Amino acid sequence: MSRNPQKIVFDAVAKYGSGREAVVQILTEINRELGYIPEESIVAVADAVGVSNAEIYSVISFYSFFSTEPRGRNIIRLCTTISCEMKGSREILETIEAELGIKAGATTPDGRITLETTSCIGLCDQAPAILVNDTPHTRLTPDETRRIIAGLE
Numbered sequence: 001m002s003r004n005p006q007k008i009v010f011d012a013v014a015k016y017g018s019g020r021e022a023v024v025q026i027l028t029e030i031n032r033e034l035g036y037i038p039e040e041s042i043v044a045v046a047d048a049v050g051v052s053n054a055e056i057y058s059v060i061s062f063y064s065f066f067s068t069e070p071r072g073r074n075i076i077r078l079c080t081t082i083s084c085e086m087k088g089s090r091e092i093l094e095t096i097e098a099e100l101g102i103k104a105g106a107t108t109p110d111g112r113i114t115l116e117t118t119s120c121i122g123l124c125d126q127a128p129a130i131l132v133n134d135t136p137h138t139r140l141t142p143d144e145t146r147r148i149i150a151g152l153e
């Protein structure tokens with residue numbers, strides 16, 4: 001069961017401090033615990049740090065790994081930048097979308113997997129590449145991609 005959002009903010013502020021420089025770390029903690037950053041947490045972080053809610057939203061929108069929407073238990077991030085594109089990321093995207101029955105940006109109805117596209121993740125020499133819950137998978141083929149998806153709980 002997820003922890004209380006207010007308690008997560010309280011604990012993160014105790015750990016990282018309440019200065020502006022701690023905002024990204026606090027938000028990272030919330031995102032990791034809950035899988036997303038709910039509005040009540042945004043208000044609580046803004047209060048704790050002494051900035052406006054808009055400033056917290058602006059930090060969240062800057063970093064692609066933050067979300068204000070609930071996401072799946074697993075998150076697949078597919079790189080669609082040029083090296084991966086040239087090595088077949090489109091085919092991998094189509095494979096994942098077909099396997100899951102959803103488009104990029106969506107979550108499966110059972111809450112199992114969220115599919116996102118991302119810019120370069122630094123694995124260009126091993127393209128095409130994805131991150132599955134922050135674990136990299138590289139030189140993907142459609143078969144390997146299907147195998148990875150089948151192994152997700």
Ligand code: FES
Binds near residue numbers: 080082119120122123
């Ligand atoms: S272009 Fe895909 S990892 Fe760099």
